[in-house]
Amino acid sequence: MKWIDRESDIVIYPPKEFSFEECLVYLGRSDQEVLHQIDEGSIYKLIKVNEALILCKISSDNHSITVEFPMGVPPIHSRKQVAEYIWEWFDLDQKLTEFYQMASQDRVLKTLVQSYYGLRVIGIPDLFEALVWAVMGQQINLTFAYTLKRRFVEQYGESLVFEGKTYWLFPSCERIASLHLDDLRQLQFTMRKAEYTIGIAKAMANGELTRESLLQKKEDQQIRESLMMIRGIGAWTADYVMMKCLHFPSSFPIADVGLHNALKNVLGLEQKPTIDEIREYAVNWEGWQAYATFYLWRSLL
Numbered sequence: 001m002k003w004i005d006r007e008s009d010i011v012i013y014p015p016k017e018f019s020f021e022e023c024l025v026y027l028g029r030s031d032q033e034v035l036h037q038i039d040e041g042s043i044y045k046l047i048k049v050n051e052a053l054i055l056c057k058i059s060s061d062n063h064s065i066t067v068e069f070p071m072g073v074p075p076i077h078s079r080k081q082v083a084e085y086i087w088e089w090f091d092l093d094q095k096l097t098e099f100y101q102m103a104s105q106d107r108v109l110k111t112l113v114q115s116y117y118g119l120r121v122i123g124i125p126d127l128f129e130a131l132v133w134a135v136m137g138q139q140i141n142l143t144f145a146y147t148l149k150r151r152f153v154e155q156y157g158e159s160l161v162f163e164g165k166t167y168w169l170f171p172s173c174e175r176i177a178s179l180h181l182d183d184l185r186q187l188q189f190t191m192r193k194a195e196y197t198i199g200i201a202k203a204m205a206n207g208e209l210t211r212e213s214l215l216q217k218k219e220d221q222q223i224r225e226s227l228m229m230i231r232g233i234g235a236w237t238a239d240y241v242m243m244k245c246l247h248f249p250s251s252f253p254i255a256d257v258g259l260h261n262a263l264k265n266v267l268g269l270e271q272k273p274t275i276d277e278i279r280e281y282a283v284n285w286e287g288w289q290a291y292a293t294f295y296l297w298r299s300l301l
Contacts, residue, residue, distance in 0.1 A: 023119060030143070090120050094247070106292075121243065177202045236256060239254070
């Protein structure tokens with residue numbers, strides 16, 4: 001991780017294949033988003049470090065990322081953790097040279113990588129958030145998923161107010177583990193989604209499920225299987241979480257509706273491709289399926 005601490009702010013130096021503008025487009029895809037706010041080209045995001053809530057103003061200039069602290073500068077060890085969080089959020093450890101070499105020769109991806117060069121898989125560093133967001137999004141459209149998330153966060157998350165605006169954190173697993181099904185049903189969760197969400201919260205609150213324990217497993221497939229043992233986590237959700245939280249560039253949510261719609265548009269097909277057809281299109285993507293999927297999602301915005 002390349003960054004410098006300037007005491008009043010921090011500056012992060014991403015790899016050359018990085019476009020802050022492209023990441024902003026993705027982050028701005030819903031006006032219902034509650035976990036960050038975009039204002040005049042900067043992202044305002046609340047991050048929790050050692051029980052302290054830190055408001056970050058993230059902007060970019062000359063290819064570097066500057067992080068300012070509008071509500072007061074946190075101590076040095078907290079600034080370091082903020083830098084690590086943002087580095088991970090934008091997936092800046094990933095070296096994309098090979099992906100771009102492959103994609104520039106691929107009939108599906110060729111134009112996308114030119115149009116969206118520097119886009120990174122925007123992650124969800126918190127495993128609980130990644131799992132619950134994926135569960136919320138099951139079998140409903142994205143607009144309603146964002147509505148559910150907003151209700152959930154505003155009901156159970158922590159927040160800070162700065163200059164008349166409220167900034168939110170995703171609820172903790174401990175907070176959600178103590179809820180009853182009816183609490184979530186009132187927010188319009190289905191009974192199943194309420195059960196799954198509270199079940200995941202309990203497994204994480206009691207330490208049965210942790211990000212570290214998942215990442216200790218040797219094989220991708222073992223991680224996938226461990227995730228799918230959790231009630232409410234099917235193949236799509238496991239792949240989504242491996243892509244967005246665990247940073248596996250080979251994870252492939254092949255059953256994703258957005259992926260199917262994007263392929264239909266990009267290739268000018270009359271109908272959405274079948275899973276077998278998608279496997280054919282993806283034959284060159286080995287090792288980079290998550291990035292291919294993410295660029296296809298970007299084409300829908």
